[in-house]
Amino acid sequence: MKEKIIGEIRKYRDEIMQISRELYEHPELSEEEVFAEKLLTDHLAAHGFCVEHGICKIPTAFRASFKGEKPGPKLAFLCEYDALEGIGHGCGHNLIAAMSFGAALGLKAVLNETGGEILVLGTPAEETNGAKVTMAGEGIFDDVLAAIMLHPDGQSKESGSSLALDAVRFRFYGRTAHASSAPEKGINALDAVILLFNGINALRQHVPDDVRMHGIIAKGGLRPNIVPEYAEARFNFRAGKRKTLNEVVEKAKQCARGAAEMTGASVKIDYYELSNDDMVTNPVLGRLMSENFRFMGETDLQPACREMGSMDMGNVSHVAPAAHGFIGLGDKNLVLHTREVAERTVSEQGQRTAERGACILALTGYDVLSSTKVQEEIQKTFLPV
Template sequence: MKQQLTKEIEGIKQQLCDISDYLYEHPELGDQEYQSMQKLVAFLKEHQFEIKTNIAGRETAFKAEFNSGKPGPKIAYLAEYDALPGVGHGCGHNLIGTMSAGAAAALSKLIHETGGSVVVLGTPAEETNGAKVPMSEQGTFDDIDAAMIVHPGGTSHESGESLAMDAIQFRYFGKSSHAAASPEQGINALDSVIQLFNGINALRQHVTSDVRIHGIISEGGLAANVVPDKATAQFYVRAKSRDYLNEVVEKVKHIAEGAASMTGASVEISNYELSYDNMITNQALSDTYTKNLKQTSNQTVFPPKETYGSIDMGNVSQVVPAIHPYIGMNASELVPHTKEFADTTITEAGHQALRDGALSLAMTGYDVLTDCELLEAIQKEFKKTKNKK
């Protein structure tokens, strides 16, 4: 049967490459991926998937399902297709979305024999305000048995971890005045932001080494001779686990309040983007995918990456067994979020990664659909992880 999957992928490989290249040539930012979504949806319609759009209140999100009509597990492949401003597909989401769609299309040809269902979930805005977060909260994954996504990179890596992340905004309100003639009449909101940065810098030596706190001043006044009555800072705060991140965030908020007290300003604290949870890899599912990738690709598969980034797939992994491995484009020097990375996705190496990733995903889905012991191991591990948490 896996030989049949290889045939199916080879039969649609050129079409998948064309779709991925189209997404590269027409990059769209998060929640604006209308053409990208339509391109993937049209492909899945060709393969008789039932389509729903506007999932979880996001216009460019979709759900495509092929149901065998027989009992069995439900496999979900997740598609990303948002680009980066000024860079385009510097994170390779053109490959991600197309790999998932291709894997699902190939697996759908065997599903009448295996039973169960295969689903593609189109998940917009991973780079900014990830749709996987409301999907995870609103029950999109409640009937899913395993969720998979593969990310391109310079080299191939097993699925690993990611950091939990909160995006926090601090708006300070003071009182404007002439900075030279009557500074005593003013309350400097920018001074509060500066003290916030100083306080956070002092906090760094008292948190664990996995914590990352980085921010900008997005508003700091309009003229040097006017005491700024408004100032705003935005920070990403990250940590290895959601529980510890919550502790660190509380400390940062106390610093922010202290900075306001020091200057006499007031502060308004809010989240300016959705929060991401840490990624928990389901090892049984990951081992199965890695075994399949080694059979379909000549590349070395390295252990999980040591990463300090955050992904909304983390939220998915809290509610369903999930993996997020990397497929290599035979270029270990590649740096994500660059034009060079984007350009590599449309090369022969990028197209080979697309083929290998789609086939490995399809084979892994087939294993879950047909191997009762594997499914039991995946579910048992997930329950154990949830209970431990």
């Protein structure tokens, strides 16, 4: 049966690569992926998938479904397709979408034997707000037994964990005055921002090793001779677990309140992007995905580890069993978010990676849908956070 799936994917290798190349040639920023959404849904509809556009009130999100003749669980392949400003598909989201599309076609060929339902979910804006956050919160994954995807990288890695992320904005409000002739009449909002940075820098000594805190001064004043009445800092706070992150962010907020108190400014604190939870790989899905990497000839599969970045797939993993592996592009020195990665996705190596990744995903899906024992193991090992 696995050979049938692989053969089906190879039959559509040109269409799979066409999708990757067209996305590469038409890069779209987060929440602007109109071309990508239409391209993917048109191809899925042509293969008999029932398509819903704009799910969760996100214009460029979609759900495509195909049911087998026998009942069974739902399995979701996830597509990402937003690009990076000035770089294009330097994170390889064009390959992610192509691999999930190809996996759906491969698994569809045996769905009447296995039973169940295939979902292909279009999840925009991974680089910014992360549509998976909204989709997980609105119940899209509540009845999904397994949600899986692969992400390109320099070399292949098992599905592991990631850092939870909060994107926090600190807005300080003061009062203008002439900085030289009447400085005593001003309240310096920029001073409050600088004190915030000093406070957070002092906080670094008292947080666990997995915590990351990095920020910028987004606005700091107009001219040196005007006391700044408004200043703004934006920070990313990350930690290996959501509980730890919540504690760290509260301490940072206290630093901001103290900075406001010290300068006489006022402060407003909010979140400028949606938060990511830490990725929790389901052990059964992670094991099956790794086995299928090796089945497809992977000889250098790196062990699962904690990725020091963050991903909205983490939110999915808190509401449904999930796995998010990394598939190598043939050069372990490649660095994501570069033009070199974008170019590699449409190379001959990129084509081989797309085909192999589609097979790994589809075979993992087959292992899930074809075995009630596996399904029970997944359910037993899934512990909602």
